[in-house]
Amino acid sequence: TIRPVRRSYYDPSSAPGKGVVWEWENDSGSWTPYDMDVGITIQRAYEKQHPWVDLSAIGFCYVIDFATMGQINRQTQRKRRVRRRLDMVYPLVSGTLPKSQSWPASPGVAAAPPVPACACPQCLLVMSVKATVSVAGPSTATLQPRKGPPVPPAVPKAPVPAPGAKAPDSMATARGSLKPLAAQGGRRQAASTPALSSASSAASPPGMGSGKASRPGLGTLNRNHLQRLAIAQSRVLIASGVPTVPVKNLTGSSPVNPALAGITGILMSAAGLPVCLTRPPKLVLHPPPVSKSEIQSIPGISHTCRKTTKKQAKKGKTPEEVLKKYLQKVRQPVDEDCTICMERLSAPSGYKGPQPAVKPDLVGKLVKCGHIFHLHCLVAMYNNGNKDGSLQCPTCKTIYGVKTGTQPPGKMEYHVIPHALPGHSDCKTIRIIYNIPPGVQGPEHPNPGKSFTARGFPRHCYLPDSEKGRKVLKLLLVAWDRRLIFAIGTSSTTGESDTVIWNEIHHKTEFGSNLTGHGYPDINYLDNVLAELAAQGITEESLAQEKD
Secondary structure: OOOOOOOOOOOOOOHHHHOEEEEEEOOOOOEEEOOHHHHHHHHHHHHOOOOEEEHHHHOOOEEEEOOOOEEEEOOOOOEEEEEEEEOOOOOOOOOOOOOOOEEOOOOOOOOOOOOOOOOOHHHHHHHHHHHHHHHHOOOOOOEOOOOOOOOOOOOOOOOOOOOOOOOOOOOOOOOEEOOOOOOOOOOOOOOOOOOOOOOEOOOOOOOOOOOOOEOOOHHHOOHHHHHHHHHHHHHHHHHOOOOOOOOOOOOOOOOOOHHHHHHHHHHHHHOOOOOOOOOOOOOOOOOOOOOHHHOEOOOOOOOOEEEEOOOOOOOOOOHHHHHHOOEEEOOOOOOOEOOOOOOEOOOOOOOOOOOOOOOOOOEEEEOOOOOEEEHHHHHHHHHOOOOOOOEEOOOOOOEEOOOOOOOOOEEEEEEEEOOOEOOEOOOOEEEEEEEOOOEEOOOOOOOOOOEEEOOOOOEEEEEEOOHHHHHHHHHHHHHHHOOOOEEEEOOOOOOOOOEEEEOOOOOOOOOOOOOOOOOOOOOOHHHHHHHHHHHOOOOHHHHHHHHO
């Protein structure tokens, strides 16, 4: 299986940006750090002074209690200690950052380039350009203030000295200051354009004293001055043998000022970095407008809408009767741990919650996967779940029976629109529209009787109208009927609790781009979502079961 990988950048205000690491205590007494996204979620709740945070919204059945600094398993009620410690900020930076210095050095003063703070491209870029300007020599021709005499235009066909040769006096350079990037922001993509300031000094005519150089900022320079600044900088770099890379969008169509774009390209090329500044792509969430006459039903699927209501759990069977179908009794337990209570199977169950009507020393084996647990622990786990007559092995996630969820009532619409998705130009598009209204939580939800919100509805999702896309849709309809697509929990994006959230089955909500990671093209999406549906017990066999 081939999957794409990526390197993440984190905001300086987040947990990794501040060097905050959240860890949990494992069975050996050592500390294990949470995944980065989990740590960010915990830190966000901690900074907002929430008494606790529920991690079920990001796929973990744990609650972090900040009062006791403990992690509680919602199914088994087992508690572990957690801690918060400070580490180096992410990404890690070795060494110390030098103080900001002006460059090049004043005439007559030898300026040695400072040692790079780290090996990141931006720091190497800064130090490389400083060294280049120092080699070019102190002789500089400077820009004039706006009200001063005009600057002679640069000759575009000036001879270029051989690489390594000293720049002649007629060459123009820009005298400025360039601050090294901060440790926390040095690797961020947004910090690609260094801050520049230019100096202005006119050569004094005969018989007149030299005036002090004025220093207008970039905001006070007009377009011609900025372009001359770029040309001057490029001549010094080219004269020192630095290769340059063409930069696109210098005709004014870019949101970046053309002169600044040119300077950035030259500075980045000095460090050997390829550069191509273009207009940033636009987020395309929705397709072009579609009339009702253009909307078509999906071949092989009857109707274009499906509603769900609250399904009651099956009554008349006790948890013990349900589990009896999936278990075999074990008379002589092996000398292993029960992965639910973490006590030895040869010893009584360590579950400390409400006591089920089962002896704590009985042991059973699940018939499909063969994993062994205390019956006491399995009954407690079932009682803490949806109580729908199904069971999921806590070790390997094998599902016994038909798994259902706690999705609140709503409506799912689906139809074909006459537009193609990026990467699927050979077919039309299936549009799915989910609509769930706010309401009151039922007994199967985290806070029964409390109201819940439903943000962002109706939610539009997209599939290619291909054979595999229609297969995914049919399985999504089964997941909808089993109430597995949404749940009620805490939003991982807003931190809001008691709201409708996605439930581990990813959807594509971006129609014409993939800037958020929830759009097209994505060649692996259909295979990935089929795997996620299978993890919920929804396969092609489920389609036959639904027909029966």
